[in-house]
Amino acid sequence: MPEKTTPLRAAPALRRFRLRVILGLFPAVLLLTGCIAEPGPEATLPGNSTAAATGSPGVPSTSAPLETTQSSNKAPVYWIGRSNGSVFLYREFRDVPDQDNPVTRALRAMMSEKPLDPDYFTPWQNPEKLASSISGKNVITVDLSEDAFNSNLDADMAVRAVQQLVYTATAAAASSGLIDSGQQIQVRVLVDGHTDYVAFDHVQLGDPMSRAAGLVAPVWIIDPQEGTDMAGGSVKITGRSTLAGGKLAWQILRVEGNGDKTPYLTGETTAGTEAAHSGLFTLALSLSTGKYELRVAQVDAGTGQQLNVDTRTFRVG
Known part of the structure; x- marks a missing residue:
């Protein structure tokens, strides 16, 4: 039987909902952002690339704590960049339109805007369709159209792009008070409603994914x-x-x-x-x-x- 999900409402309703759920949540500390050099295809990903994309065991243990609840309307958005010959994830807080729910608008910014720091980049394209919902089991479901993947990436960069989405979605949900950070938080990505899509021709989507350790900047x-x-x-x-x-x-x-x-x-x-x-x-x-x-x-x-x-x-x- 399909897992029941609750569509995320527009910002005013979210703020009312947030008041009911955020008390006592989110002990984690804030993440940080950084600058890097030009991206390139030769960087290697430690461990198995599929495991890294899905947040599975076998990836280095250094991970990023989940964002804490904040009163600001700024959206946490992750970008990709290089440090010491490897490619990592970096974060900025961005001003975003208020018409969508926090997860959707953070992902929209990730796929359509340019980073403040010129050393960051994103391989995502602005999709025609983008929506998100959260289940009672802390699973964020993102449904987007296929045009978001119109970039030619190697396997390692494809893994990082998928994790860029996972980090941004979980950061937006946590910072807006929509998820319980005391439980495991996962992201399921659908493409045009289907679970069998292979992102950038390298990463199988559909199963719930968590943040992969070892991909945040040192x-x-x-x-x-x-x-x-x-x-x-x-x-x-x-x-x-x-x-x-x-x-x-x-x-x-x-x-x-x-x-x-x-x-x-x-x-x-x-x-x-x-x-x-x-x-x-x-x-x-x-x-x-x-x-x-x-x-x-x-x-x-x-x-x-x-x-x-x-x-x-x-x-x-």
Whole structure:
């Protein structure tokens, strides 16, 4: 007998529903975003590609905590990009139209808009049809038309594209208070109502999928987002590393009017180890008016080498 699902209503109704369900939910911490270099087809996916796409065992264990409930109408949207020769998932919060439910509008943004950070990209195309619903068992069902897959991808990139959808759908449902983060959360993808579609000619759809571990960026800068204008004085920077307790090196470069970059501040910090704040880091810096680039990297404990550099450009004043 088909599992009963509840269509997601428009935003006003969702806000009323949210008030009834969010209390006591979502202990997880926020995810972070980062910058990467140009994408390319040669990056490899650790483990079995089908297992990675479906969130099955055999994929590395580093995963991203589920987003927490937020009052903002901004939608969490995941993009794809490169770090150290491998391709990872990165997130931005985006302003989106309010006419659709949170999951649908976040996925629509993922498939139709450009990332704020020019280093991110998405292989998805804007589909003619896109809808979503959530069952009582925390399964998000996404039904979209075939035109969303009009990109030529290799097997590894196809896996990441499918996981990009899974991460975005679960993030949108969690941040809007529509799912119980204390239970397993899965996403089932239908194409024109059918369960037998092979995404990008590589990934079989239809079965419920969860977030695959090992696909989030090793270092994330959550705030500021790319191109943000910040008030002068004390500037707060937050981020996350996948290595809790690991050393991080950071650098602030001042960006001149001609594009030249001059070292301005440098330092080190340590990613948090507390259960509720694992991998998180915070910097409070005093910056004068101007344009800056922030760089954060993991530091190898044995060699001292800086790995997985993440960058972000922003303005102060």
